[in-house]
Amino acid sequence: MRHDQEGPPGDPLSGLLDQVRRSLRDLGGGAPASYIPELSRVDPDLFGLSLCALDGQVYGSGDTQVPFTVQSVSKPFVFALALADRGLEEVLTRVGAEPSGEAFNSIRLEPGTGRPPNPMVNAGAIVTTSLVAGDTPEARFDRILDGLSAFAARPLAVDEAVYASERATGDRNRALAYLMHNAGSLTGDVEDQLDVYFRQCSVLVTCDDLAVMHATLAAGGVNPVSGTRVVAPRHAQHVLAVMATCGMYDASGQWMLQVGMPAKSGVSGAIGVALPGQFGIGVFSPPLEEKGNSVRGIAACHLLSDQFGLHLMRASVPERRPMPPRSLDPAPLRSLRHRPRDQRAALEAHPDRIRVHVMQGDLDFATAEQTLRAARELPAAVGWFALDLTRVGRIEPVAADLLRALGENLRGRDVRMVLADPDQRQAMVHAADEFPDLGRALESCEDAFLTDLGIDPAAPVPLADCDLFGRVDPDLRAALADAFDTLRLADGDSVAPPARQLRERIVLWYVESGRLAVCADTAKAVPALRTWSAGPGAALTPADFPARIARRVLAERDTVCRTLTASGLVRLRALAPEAVAHLERAPLEGADTVDRPDAG
């Protein structure tokens, strides 16, 4: 019956679980429960440790697949089912949620209401079992078995021998049930209710099952293995809260003090642990200490909490926050849009109109608050506040709320909030415009600012009207423009790949209208791989094009490009050497529209 499974060889996490288990394998003390023969006959050396991550991966060490009866570890899950069937309010009229400071079989009921103190002691669990939906005891137990199976992501069964023994020896539970029936907190036929309870305690699970069951609670009620929602997020939260204060009976306070993770132990030697948003753990080792908890199980939980810093009350505040959110200031951060000279001059003359704030890590209260502070200190000149969320992981609801409030607040100060978020999480809809990357967000701010100044950044700039050739006679300019070819691209078209450009020996691109942008060529790439873009009036050379990495140049709207080949350049040079010298500087200096009589 001994399985000394050590997890997939070479897996570092299983390796760490192996270390924990090996370091405790020789820990002695305690004895298996002896109130029924089935439990006392167990091999005391069995020792399993399983962990289920919230992506459904199960890691294990030791006897992780040996079946044992779930006993009290069923209590949180049956409480969850009762919450699902009756709602918190109704359940709380029948059972409390206070730690009793007493043992698992405490007989104390609340004066006045007759409620047992909480669903984690036997009396409370008998009540929650009776609250699960079902017209008959059989229907109620079917619902419980189905529910436990859904938490475990596999069909579970009852150990009939244990069930028979439990029923035969359950005098104290029977006494509790009759007391509660007398007090009115337990209704219905007492023996029927007890029968369902004894059967529920006799359901067979493994260490792996417990890890998956607790991972389901840690994941807010969705089983990470099956993908099925078993209970609502708020009910998973309620269960974890009650486990946190009452899960370890009269040692719950010590447990929170020293281990700091919601947990539940059972008399067969199992302990289940759930860390919200992180994982579920199952430990199984039959010898119990005097309070009825697994000796090695408790030690394993202590070790895991200490060694990995998993305590819920651990303030994970580095002495110095490694990556605080920051405002890019005062360095004028500009988009990588190739712009004609007049647009660049306007942007350079007002470097303080657009402020960028970069955030990183998960957005919780603390990081969102730092953003509010940064926004409060914005100089009066700022008209656009671009929040870069491209490096952000999850966004907690409180952070979304604060940023939404910030967007509204800024609007009242005539500052427009703009978001760069490749996931388009739309957390802050109505408060800000959202773009898939910082480049596009910045371009949009710049375009809006230029428009405010009376410059239309999208207006076509015909080659014959631009100053690419310097101050030359309009007739010559028209002749020079004729040496260029015309390339018309529809929205979404790609410019020819580098190899073909090479063959065609194009030495200069000029954008007359529309827009080009360099984008990553693979859907799997990290976001924000769009680098530069180029609007009307921009001139580009082959080296602006990405020859060395798998990217492509796309038209982002219907675009007219003028291209010059090497041989065209030779012809131009013969025609007007000075104009060509000017032209050759263009990609460095940027082109500009020629002064026109109608321009301000």
Next chain:
Amino acid sequence: MRHDQEGPPGDPLSGLLDQVRRSLRDLGGGAPASYIPELSRVDPDLFGLSLCALDGQVYGSGDTQVPFTVQSVSKPFVFALALADRGLEEVLTRVGAEPSGEAFNSIRLEPGTGRPPNPMVNAGAIVTTSLVAGDTPEARFDRILDGLSAFAARPLAVDEAVYASERATGDRNRALAYLMHNAGSLTGDVEDQLDVYFRQCSVLVTCDDLAVMHATLAAGGVNPVSGTRVVAPRHAQHVLAVMATCGMYDASGQWMLQVGMPAKSGVSGAIGVALPGQFGIGVFSPPLEEKGNSVRGIAACHLLSDQFGLHLMRASVPERRPMPPRSLDPAPLRSLRHRPRDQRAALEAHPDRIRVHVMQGDLDFATAEQTLRAARELPAAVGWFALDLTRVGRIEPVAADLLRALGENLRGRDVRMVLADPDQRQAMVHAADEFPDLGRALESCEDAFLTDLGIDPAAPVPLADCDLFGRVDPDLRAALADAFDTLRLADGDSVAPPARQLRERIVLWYVESGRLAVCADTAKAVPALRTWSAGPGAALTPADFPARIARRVLAERDTVCRTLTASGLVRLRALAPEAVAHLERAPLEGADTVDRPDAG
């Protein structure tokens, strides 16, 4: 005495606190404590709500600066001081850490030890007060007053009238103290001990003070306003754990169920709340319900927890993780190093040797585990596993442990783990090489791989030995090379800025030895703004240089560059037009060394 302060106008977070306070201002019920005249005389309409963020910013709404006596809200802080002076083990021999399920003035002591149940009820607090270091009652109280002041980041004082009343009416506390003295859990002179306790309860604080004090616990013991460490991180953690299970007396279980944040209330109508790693809150409103907690204070905590999703047991697992860690696969991700053709060919022939894994958000157990999974599925060909941490926020200890184990595990599989981390957090030292950005990490992997293949990527490639000019006679090649100038840069030197390059009309750069890289020109910029680099054999044109953004080109080691001006190009063209045509394609194609007899 009424201060209807509403926080800095226009601040969105103060605005949210205002909303909470306004929505509860008309909530009636309850009455101020009446056991001493000083408390019963208070204005029942006073209502303040303060929040202190972990960067020390205090936000408030309402009567946040009205002084009141701290009463039981002192208990967690004096417990913290006792832990600092005696250590957890010694403190626990004198007071338990279990929720009693009884009221604040419960008289129940642990059978056998005589310990009061926990430091949050009066009996336990009298004991922890007696455990604070000091040879005399005066010295002990000075230590307590200094300690509370350090938690509040300002010098606090005692309300002498309240102190006198407390002492005069403290019969039940006196009884508790004598009972504990009899049981042996309270030592020393009982009246002296009580005197210190009554004085401690009479220390004057404001709502803002409570927010700062609790923020200090939430920050792991460092006061975020003063920057001073008040207690050790483990002691702050212990205090929060005991607040979580015992802080709200016989309603602690309900509190964890419905509010889910460690808290402590006091009879003057104050409630303090600390959310680990996030913030501290102080609420003040004198009318109390029957259990002795502030009616509006409790309602405000419920509202904040619900509205902002701040419950500790909330599993913050989005249905779909917005930004899962991901492996860039199978797209061959290459560094932006300009490399000669032979190196590029070698890298292109083995696209699967280097795998990049990008992580984002905070690194906790869950995200680290997903990285382990990705690493487990690496194809056999992979020799380098580059972990990109540039988008990661904080790294929890458990994540650092798992990644360290991964590094060791990979080494056993002949895979080298390489980290890109601009903060050089060195979390995984000894398990991996660390680089400040992904580009440098990738370059290092590529260089190591090329070295394995017998190619030395750092070996100088003299211009006369490269194929920049195509297949030309060695004599002509030497003559062509002579048309280039030589630019020697020491490690750290900058290449002239674009404007000067423009003046000099340099049209081509060729790196003979050393290395150039484009870096951001501002220390304040986001990390990883180093874009491309270029080693021996690389040829660059002006457009490779960053003309449009504030960056510069740096020599990263002693470097020899050969540069060609526009007029040099004209001379070359006359000499060998075909070679120049070849040369002009070089930046697109990359140069390569010429086949040499001694090359393999």
